Amino acid sequence: MRVPVGDGAVRWATRGKCLRVLVVVHNVTSATRLLDVLPLFDGDLRIQLLATCPESSAFSAGTAELLAGTGVPVLPWEQAVETPVDLAVSASFGGQLELLRGKLTILSHGVGYTKRLAAPNTGPGTGTGAGADPAPVFGQAPQWVLANGVPIADALVLSHPEQCDRLRAACPEAAPTAVLAGDPCFDRVLAARPYRERFRRALGVRAGQRLIVLNSTWNPESFFGDGGAGGDDLLPALLPRLAREFPVDEYRFAAVLHPNIWHGHGPGQVRAWLDRARRCGLVLIDPLEGWRQALVAADAVVGDHGSVTFYAAALGTPVLLAAAPLHELDPGAPVSDFMREAPRLDPREPLREQIDRLIEHHRPLPGPAAYTTSVPGEAAVRLRTLFYSMMGAAEPEWPASLDPLPLPGHEPVSVTAPLHVLTRVPSPGEVVVTRWAGSPPAAECAGGEVHIAVHEDTRDVDQLELADVIFRDGLPDDPRFGSPAVWTEEVLQRHPGCALAAFTVGPAECVVRLRGGKPLRLLSSPETAVDPTAAASALHALLGAGEAGGDVTATRLAKLVADGGFAVRVGARRVRMRVVGLHPG
Known part of the structure; x- marks a missing residue:
């Protein structure tokens, strides 16, 4: 790239004295969280946004198209690590972030850091069995947060003090980089709650209908997974039962699947897998834009150990767990406590009775709401203050704010199965x-x-x-x-x-x-x-x-x-x- 940065920038750029903010997008999952915070720079003529993709993620498919859609100049990774910037913002680890030439802040792309995931070049880790070597906790363990013994991030954004405590215990060297700045994703969800009925109508939910969201994170032991070696695959038997057991005028189903499912297997394949369910009325929610609105609209969520299910519980929505592989989680994380306490789906019992009982006898567990963020509604203010202080620049005079969740397009009920x-x-x-x-x-x-x-x-x-x-x-x-x-x-x-x-x-x-x-x-x-x-x-x-x-x-x-x-x-x-x-x- 030659302009707005590169060899021709001095000659060709119209506003060449801008502060450079580089957005590091590993995959579509991390992009969803970075797009949450980009509006904090809106209106500031001093800022030039740039983007890059390290191409280190196994799920990088779809990222180039997403970046092109933002209209932000995209630097090849090789050029990005050679370009001085005033601030780099990522929502994931990996890809030699330590090579970037500028202050780096890393946001979480979930509810804090809860899952075990092998770091690059450290072996897979098993996390199961007596004497097994568990994989390190992503975003907390030294294998993820340090490079050559030095913290990768200048600021590691966390949403709750308990996350700071776990980071301090897991990697004391990185503890000074922790910044308590809330959860911008969840703040947007909280702000959208007054529009719940609009979201429900957009999803084709009529008065008296119950909207049930099916949510899955990625990997074989997730709700959508096939169980891996020796595990159970729920979906082949469960999906047809939704059509047989739930009257279409009384229940509406929507599926919220992790972007790594969409882009790991291909959007066309995901739609093909769920074709029969879609013809029976299932709504397949876009992984980038519509999932938060679906959570706000839901009467119940059938989910697993992913962040979206935990967000649903934090909203007070009844949650039924279809999968809960505790060995994949940090045992000290609040999500592990929730997995142990939340009700489980029993595939041997009638599904409708379980859903109705879940909704009618629901008593929210206190953990999810308490531990998702300790500063609800404050992420915009805290993050903008952090970003501008890292650049050594004064904040704009107008209040910091995040974009409200957009009203989704209308999804009319379309049941083409007899x-x-x-x-x-x-x-x-x-x-x-x-x-x-x-x-x-x-x-x-x-x-x-x-x-x-x-x-x-x-x-x-x-x-x-x-x-x-x-x-x-x-x-x-x-x-x-x-x-x-x-x-x-x-x-x-x-x-x-x-x-x-x-x-x-x-x-x-x-x-x-x-x-x-x-x-x-x-x-x-x-x-x-x-x-x-x-x-x-x-x-x-x-x-x-x-x-x-x-x-x-x-x-x-x-x-x-x-x-x-x-x-x-x-x-x-x-x-x-x-x-x-x-x-x-």
């Missing part, structure tokens, strides 16, 4: 609807009628010929479908076994057509709405479509219109649906 719909009619004009994206437990179906509802875009195309209800969603003026009225007519013509077609045009409205009938609108209040396709199945049950004769169906429909509609019960919710005529177009 739905098994159980309906009961406890009284005239009222239908209880329960829908599963897999074969429901036989005991659940006693005393009701079951029909099949299938999304038009299903990959299980053979099920379209067996469907009683076919549905899709879209904009009412989308020219590809002509109009909802045109689409419903085409579907009924194409699939002679289908009794009702439903086109969802909004969160509280769909257009339906019965075989031989005119198009109708089903409407409810947006604030309390159930999925309109569930209401379409309720209408199918009320009218006895496919069983009653045409005259009987028409009479029942006329009565529904005259009565002002009908009621749908989904879980604990009861919603009134209006039936309104629609002129075909």
Whole structure:
């Protein structure tokens, strides 16, 4: 690179007298924490941001693309270690950081430093078995924090005094570099709590639904891992059970996976692994941007020994552990205490009962909230003071602040797996609807009628010929479908076994057509709405479509219109649906 630093900088740079701040990005995981603090330099005309990647991480895939997206000039590592800077900021170790020419501060990329991880060129360490040589604790042990007996960092940022105590015990030489400056990531999460309902709506969670976040760190013994040598692999049996045991209108699932899973195996592979679960309604959260909002929105988290699960517990969210390999953790770290005390998932027992019991009887453990940060809300002020003091520069006159968590884009519910719909009619004009994206437990179906509802875009195309209800969603003026009225007519013509077609045009409205009938609108209040396709199945049950004769169906429909509609019960919710005529177009 020749400009803004390099051989041509003096000649070509427009603002060449800036203080240089070098951001050292090992991988996408560390980038998430560095992006938290970059806004502390916003607006300061004295600062030139630079970035580099040591390419020492096994998980460096995706890092170059991420850095390009920031718009910050990226130096090759060879040039970075030859370029004098006023401050270097990293969120990881490794890659010969001691070669950098400037003051170095290192942030944590988790809840302090808790995991055992072999340092480069020190052997793997086992951490298990009698007499085994455990791997050193990442970010605490001399193998990680010293180079030639000297601390690598000029400032090692920690979020709680207990982390300082463990550092002092593990590596006294590095203890003077410890700086208590809080946790900027968790501060952003805390500040976002007032927007919980917005985040839930963005994730497609409706009133009365429970959002369950599945969270996994990386490595074979994590929740998402295959268990390694001799371990158990939970996922092949667990994922299909989510579809069979949890009604789609009462529960919403989202997966938050560690970036090292995404970039260790490839984003395309992760999506392929979870394809069937996604077609059953699972939302796969972006590893860079959306996971904190999902934590704020969650009703419960099924997780493991990673930092995200600990953050969830610190928020007071109920946590169920699907994996807890204590031998991988520093036994003196608070996360180890949490792993010993938190409830465990039992894969042999019904999952829904465990989740419901977890939520209804939840009592937060005090450790996570107490030990995540000792100075909540203060990270921006403390970190900016640290950064500028290390550069020997005065801080800007405006207050230090972090970016608020952005509102994610809307993730509408998209279940394209065939739905098994159980309906009961406890009284005239009222239908209880329960829908599963897999074969429901036989005991659940006693005393009701079951029909099949299938999304038009299903990959299980053979099920379209067996469907009683076919549905899709879209904009009412989308020219590809002509109009909802045109689409419903085409579907009924194409699939002679289908009794009702439903086109969802909004969160509280769909257009339906019965075989031989005119198009109708089903409407409810947006604030309390159930999925309109569930209401379409309720209408199918009320009218006895496919069983009653045409005259009987028409009479029942006329009565529904005259009565002002009908009621749908989904879980604990009861919603009134209006039936309104629609002129075909």
